[in-house]
Amino acid sequence: MVSKASFNQAINTNKAVNSNNTERVDSYSHPLAPRGMSREIAAMHIGVSASLFDIMVKDGRMPKPAQINARVVWDRFRIENAFEQLFNAPLDTNPWDKE
Numbered sequence: 001m002v003s004k005a006s007f008n009q010a011i012n013t014n015k016a017v018n019s020n021n022t023e024r025v026d027s028y029s030h031p032l033a034p035r036g037m038s039r040e041i042a043a044m045h046i047g048v049s050a051s052l053f054d055i056m057v058k059d060g061r062m063p064k065p066a067q068i069n070a071r072v073v074w075d076r077f078r079i080e081n082a083f084e085q086l087f088n089a090p091l092d093t094n095p096w097d098k099e
Contacts, residue, residue: 033076034076035075035076035077036066036068036071036073036074036075036076037073037074037075037076037079038071038072038073038074039053039054039065039072039074042062042074042076042079045076045079045080046062046079046083061082061085061086062074062079062082062083063075063078063079063082
């Protein structure tokens with residue numbers, strides 16, 4: 001069980017606390033943005049939930065990941081490029097807005 005003091009210290013220092021009370025640096029709050037990102041971090045990077053991110057990967061709005069040994073990672077540069085492309089797509093129009 002993680003102690004309250006360890007938890008509070010981790011919050012104040014941008015570190016995560018493992019169940020065995022050891023600390024690890026949270027990769028997203030690290031001063032250098034990681035090039036390879038987990039699904040959760042990639043979703044957070046573009047401001048959506050992990051479940052919406054999954055849908056966006058499936059429908060092609062976001063790139064597919066690469067596998068590095070047992071890890072599945074998304075490339076930050078490809079994520080950012082795909083995110084930029086979202087703003088080039090036409091917005092859906094509401095048929096009720098037509099005059």
